Amino acid sequence: MSTEKTKKYEVKCLRGSKVCLEPQINEKEKEWNRRIKDKKSIIAIDLFCGAGGLSLGFEQTGIFVAAAIDSDKYSCETYAGNFIAKTFCMDITRIKKPSEFFKNIGIEKVDLIIGGPPCQGFSTEGRGKIRNLKMLDKYHRNKNLLYRHFIRFVEDIKPLFFLMENVPGMENFYSENGEIFSNKVENDFKKIGYKVERKLLNAVDYGVPQTRRRLFFQGSRVSNEIKWPYKQSSHFTLFDAIGDLPFRKPPCLTEEQKYNSKSTTSYQKLMRSEMQNGRKNIIYDHVIRPVREDDKVIFNLLPEGGTYADVPEKHRRYRCDIFKDKYRKLNWSKPAYTVTAHMSKDGYRYIHPDKKQTRTLSLREVARIQSFPDYFRFTGYRTNRFIQVGNAVPPLLSEAIAKEVKKSILKFRHKKTKNQK
16 A cells, blocks of 8 residues: 555544543441441352452342452553542452451452453464464463462352353363363362352343353352343343443543433433432443544445445455455444453444444443443553453343352352251
8 A cells, every 4th residue: 555545544643641540448438337247138258250250240239349459550450440449459369368368358258259360362253273283382371370270269168159260262272281271270279178160151131232152150158049141032232231321423432421321221221220310311432443444434334234245345454365354344233242342442243333423432332231230440551441341241241140159159048047947
């Protein structure tokens, strides 16, 4: 491409502002102390907490997530700004005696440990099938050994239950001794005295407007009965999720905007609920990255559900046989595709279905697709925030699992109380 043409399609780099949040524990320490002392509280800790998608689902059921740990600075700031949990930004491998660590911050007992150890080494995004079925290379073996520290915490703290999340790709890799990796993980939990089950769940079956499969390990040391949530009979669509959000053309870096339409679906109403008084008409994070002029033409030409293969040849600048999914336009009447952290680099696989807007999805639209309510804010620059949202467990999927875990814990407590009489 000539220099003149390149200049014609250049996009000015617009970083946008940095979002900062005040840690909730600063103002709500009394509430933290009250909940930690309440004998009725079900107390959990979240390891590798990220932005808090897993925690949010458990909190929605009334379970108290009292502490959380992650090594990512912006994820921890997001977490601390949305939860009253004591949040620690640190390398989890540095905690040699987990039970002592939590006792020193006021947590004497832990009923439940939840978390999602980093899983990039198991992800099938961008990998060929042949490699998936091979042993992990040295780099990815090291990257994925962090699950052992989750097991180490469970073994030392001895919670009643645990829930560990990972990507489905774990089912397709082998450990060094030739064992399917997910089998090895399950057996490692069994060795420390837990009844364990693993299950692949698709978020779309639990109220999330997105096809997103995740692998969960659930374990108990007090019950042989492990429950999983039932699937919902119907699915939410992209329109159900984001159809009420303001019309915007790229770029848009305004962090606070106003809703200009009413919510029309149950999902939209759920996302708008719990906004603070005086803020009910405010929409946060509806920020949109710039788009090249030639991309705007392509976005406009693509039909709903269309991919790069549907782009007229004269408008293509990549090989269609290699980059056939380079662009992908979402469909109003279907759930969204799986959201990933790659959205921090570009949004070509998440093109807004409205031809008039000629853009990729905003941060708030992606958060909606992940089932984060509108009051939930994310810290850092736009890139950091896209990564956090893309890596998160959808809160509504988490909540569906949490309801079953809570029932099991309450059932155990009731049985224990009955036996003591």
